[in-house]
Amino acid sequence: MDAESTDVGRGCSEAKVSKNMFKISNIETSFARNFIEIKWKDDHSSRYHNHWMRFNCHCPKCFRVIVGQQRINCSLFPDEFPILHVHEDEEKAEIHLNYKGEVFTDHETILPLEWLRNHCYCDRCLSNMIEERQMKFALPSKDGLRPLHYDSIKDSKEGLFRVLQRVMEDGICYVKGVPVKEQFLLDFAESIGPLVDSTYGKYFKIQDLGSTDSITDTREFLTFHTDQAHYESELGVQFFHCLRFDEEVEGGESIIADMFQAAEILRKESPNDFRVLTKVPCTFATIDYNRKNPAYYETRKTVIEVDCDDQVVAVHFNTGLDSTVRVREDLIENYYRAHKKLWKIITRPELRFTHRMRPGDLLVFNNRRVAHGREAFVPNGGIRLLQSTYVNVEDVRSKYMVLGHQLGTEVTPTKIGNRSCI
Ligand SMILES: [Fe+2]
Known part of the structure; x- marks a missing residue:
């Protein structure tokens, strides 16, 4: 047999x-x-x-x-x-x-x-x-974002496989020169897996509209975060597609950091704080009955999750959705000290990718692994317009493995942040 x-x-x-x-x-x-x-x-x-x-x-x-x-x-x-x-x-x-x-x-x-x-x-x-199956980490200050050009990956299984390989191995793939059309993002993401609904809907635009519902639709600084941490499971792979980024706009660069890398550095440099973040949960919440789409989302989970082999299998980080910590009193101060230690690691300049998107840029990244943010910007009469959507991270891995199999390429999937090391 x-x-x-x-x-x-x-x-x-x-x-x-x-x-x-x-x-x-x-x-x-x-x-x-x-x-x-x-x-x-x-x-x-x-x-x-x-x-x-x-x-x-x-x-x-x-x-x-x-x-x-x-x-x-x-x-x-x-x-x-x-x-x-x-x-x-x-x-x-x-x-x-x-x-x-x-x-x-x-x-x-x-x-x-x-x-x-x-x-x-x-x-x-x-x-x-x-x-x-361990993740391999890049050093952004040295390695930079390695772009793929859309012409070299479009309309082929091999091309899509290369994109997914970057997402699996590096946590992020940067594709240059994709069509600057709204429909492109939907078609491309759906070629990988079904779009996932969220508090933002299945598809959304990111533009400075002075929103009072979401910080995303402003020109304010957005610090490192994994999206939608208020769900039991954050949404999987996120797509940012740039439709407009006028020359007049000052600032607005995307910032990206690998949370799994930061967690492993914390484990090495400050084991006690690492352990605190695997044991003491924080609360993430979006509770707002007055916004355009009223919402009640709340979950309590640890910032770092480890499995029975003490492997980091999930990281959740979103200071914008951090809510009131509700744990035993002897844990409170330990939690805030450990959180601060992790924060100082995430924000180290050498661990940060900074990228000013151009029309036709596409970033595809694992939101269960990679935290993202945005520098504040001043429009000066120009427009910064991105569109975004999500696909489940396990659908992305499945597509990657199936494509690899069909192409005769033996691949080993790395961890994807889905609370499992295999
Ligand atoms: Fe975000």
């Missing part, structure tokens, strides 16, 4: 080195501790536990072939079901297991060796898997 054709999950990168390693040198089973230990030809050792192996059985009765199909429910397993018998089928490159206990009578669990090796969950293999 070709497990890779039905299972896109990646495993240990070491397992790609040589087919020979799928040969087992020894199988040791432990009845007392409910696992088997496989020693591979390359001396790597893997342990697989009974619940895990039974759930992942590849026999035709158990193996899932249609998405969503429930072939096996691990909640129905008995607490204990020791191994009765294990053997290797060398010809098929599988191991076969029988368990004691009535529930699995007459059932043989089948696991292909290649699949087992690719899904080894020893510390080393898990670390490799996490490492492969």
Whole structure:
């Protein structure tokens, strides 16, 4: 059975080195501790536990072939079901297991060796898997925004893939020379995924209209923020498309910083403050019954989220939507001290991209990773007009992976800030 054709999950990168390693040198089973230990030809050792192996059985009765199909429910397993018998089928490159206990009578669990090796969950293999998906950070003061020209990416799968690759790897893609037409943005974003609705609507313009509803529609300074932090999940990938930016306009440059990079710097330089921001939540809110579209959005979450492997998996930052912190009194001062530390990192000049947009510029960035803002501006009779929309970050990653597959390009997706490191 070709497990890779039905299972896109990646495993240990070491397992790609040589087919020979799928040969087992020894199988040791432990009845007392409910696992088997496989020693591979390359001396790597893997342990697989009974619940895990039974759930992942590849026999035709158990193996899932249609998405969503429930072939096996691990909640129905008995607490204990020791191994009765294990053997290797060398010809098929599988191991076969029988368990004691009535529930699995007459059932043989089948696991292909290649699949087992690719899904080894020893510390080393898990670390490799996490490492492969780490974000790589740029140094804006040195690297700058690397533009793609629209002519080189338009109307092709390869071109769209290159844009998405930048978004996945760098958190942001800058495309120059796109059509200066309103419809362009909608068509381009929808070629990646469905547009996502929000308090701004599915699509919106950013212009100095002196709005009293949103700071966006003014000429004021907008500090670093991730959009729509008042949602349980911020919107995913954001598009800024410049329609007009007249020469007379002074200021108004876009500013961009990588929040995941800032979080990792905080972890290194000030571990206690990092830990505070992973434990003590702040409140983000937009509650306004008097605006054009009355709204009640409120959520309490930590600025930095880590997973069970202590990996940063989400960052939420929006001082414009920060609301009243409601936590135990002994946490209050720690929270404000840690927040200030993070702020000082985010605003370091060397971590900041500054870019004055020109008509025909398009910025596509991961709003779950990259914070953005805007310098204040003076119109001097000119106009600064951008339009924007959002696509779910998981739809963007899916498009990227599917395109990569179709183009025969093997890619590893980095973390995307969706509370998961894989
Ligand atoms: Fe924004």
